[in-house]
Amino acid sequence: MRIKSSIKYLKILDFTLRTLRLCGRIISRKGAKFAKKELKRQLKFQPLIHIKIIKITNMIKLILTFALAVMLFSACESIEKTANVSPKTENIAAQNEIKQISIEQTQTAVKTENAQFIDVRTPEEYAGGHAPKTSNLPLDNLENSLSKLDKGKPVYIICQTGRRSQKGAEILQKAGFTDIYNINGGTSEWMQAGFPTEK
Secondary structure, three states: OHHHHHHHHHHHHHHHHHHHHHHHHHHHHHHHHHHHHHHHHHHHHHHHHHHHHHHHHHHHHHHHHHHHHHHHHHHHHHHHHHHHHHHHHHHHHHHHOEEEEOHHHHHHHOOOOOOEEEEOOOHHHHHOOEOOOOEEOOHHHHHHHHHHOOOOOOEEEEOOOOHHHHHHHHHHHHOOOOOEEEEOOHHHHHHHOOOOOEO
């Protein structure tokens, strides 16, 4: 719309200037005969101007079409790349996901030979009573104790209520552990349920 309006104004301006020149010449020298000749001559050039305007308009349309085609091609290529990468990303995310587990499920799970069962509470809390087979790796020093754990085996993490163990699970996740279980309810629920404890 802006291009058409600009072309329209250019036409009007061009026609006005030619008319003023024509009037000046009529008044100064040649009179009505010159006016007729000049008017005929100007009319001959109108189609040429119209053709030039059409060419410019078509050129602009061509440039815009080409730009749009490039944008669409880039968008399609980007979507295709995303589609190719996303399954791998989803698999990695699924492997590293921290799983939430109940105290009942934990009792069965930690009986397996390859299970690693850690308690991230303080040594004082741990000494007050803990689930059997747990190793005390306090949360404050967990990052420095990762060498004691095997990344190839599942890790079950417990604390007092389940909050600190979640933080511990996140530390393991960042360190590259892939089979991580956070025990909901923690030692508090473990004891309330009457499950065996050690001191």
